[in-house]
Ligand SMILES: Nc1ncnc2c1ncn2[C@@H]1O[C@H](COP(=O)(O)OP(=O)(O)OP(=O)(O)O)[C@@H](O)[C@H]1O
């Protein structure tokens with residue numbers, strides 16, 4: 001097993017495009033790291049550089065103590081699982097699983113023993129004599145996983161391994177990957193653009209954008225303390241609501257007031273909870289963005305209306321999810337704000353609804 005270190009790693013493609021810049025991160029031995037970010041942000045490029053499938057154009061990659069910039073992929077002691085499975089269609093599942101071991105020159109008995117062991121672990125023993133074309137998508141993905149596991153590498157690299165599966169299968173494979181990691185303890189670097197997958201799988205998540213790290217940390221830290229609007233809106237579903245406005249300081253507390261040039265809808269106002277790390281640079285009249293997660297907007301009734309931190313909206317649409325519902329409404333600066341609230345019968349499109357927000361639930365971004 002091994003740690004993986006990226007030290008100011010950069011990738012400039014031959015056409016001059018800089019896909020990754022100044023990427024520094026240490027992945028501890030046995031850790032499960034998820035690289036997450038929008039399409040084109042450089043996740044696969046980063047992973048492929050670790051695998052040795054792309055050259056590194058600046059900086060250094062180390063696996064354990066060893067600098068591997070010029071080490072060919074087969075000598076890096078890693079195994080990669082791709083979205084496309086990449087199984088050999090003409091080989092049986094047993095041959096697919098044992099292929100890398102045969103190349104390494106292991107004895108037939110040893111190969112069979114290891115293949116049987118992995119097949120049992122992944123519950124695909126019954127498929128060993130069949131070919132990939134005769135398997136379901138989920139079974140094929142298990143074989144792809146098995147092919148990586150059977151090699152007993154120091155590091156697993158996964159590039160969106162579940163995106164070809166339907167939602168239900170994706171969720172159950174996600175759980176299996178998590179259990180496998182717990183069982184095998186192999187250092188894992190997992191790429192996805194799915195924030196939910198990132199949140200549930202990673203010991204730490206690394207949010208990327210434009211080829212650079214935006215924020216790295218345990219999932220809940222990143223979720224609770226996003227360092228930028230970009231991270232705030234990328235992590236968490238439904239997306240965080242972002243209201244534009246300014247802050248003011250009066251009678252011992254900070255307030256946010258939404259920018260508005262009309263009286264209807266009334267601007268959002270909220271009390272803010274100053275925090276040493278968060279309230280740096282706050283000044284009377286600074287223009288900021290206030291972010292509130294949809295789950296943190298509480299539906300309240302008129303008699304309970306607090307002086308600040310309550311605002312009204314007209315319901316534009318309702319999505320009922322069962323126990324909960326999403327109410328969409330417009331504010332002065334945010335058409336299509338969303339509140340996720342407990343299901344309540346009787347709320348109709350066009351109704352005026354009142355929300356409360358607690359100071360500690362308001363994230364302030366800026367002043368810019
Ligand atoms: N061979 C190449 N030559 C030039 N540019 C490339 C090459 N491969 C990728 N890129 C560019 O580098 C950027 C990052 O690509 P990459 O595949 O790493 O993104 P990604 O984060 O994995 O995206 P996705 O979620 O869509 O898979 C993209 O803008 C892409 O167009």
Ligand SMILES: [Mg+2]
Pocket residue numbers: 043044045
């Ligand atoms: Mg990719």
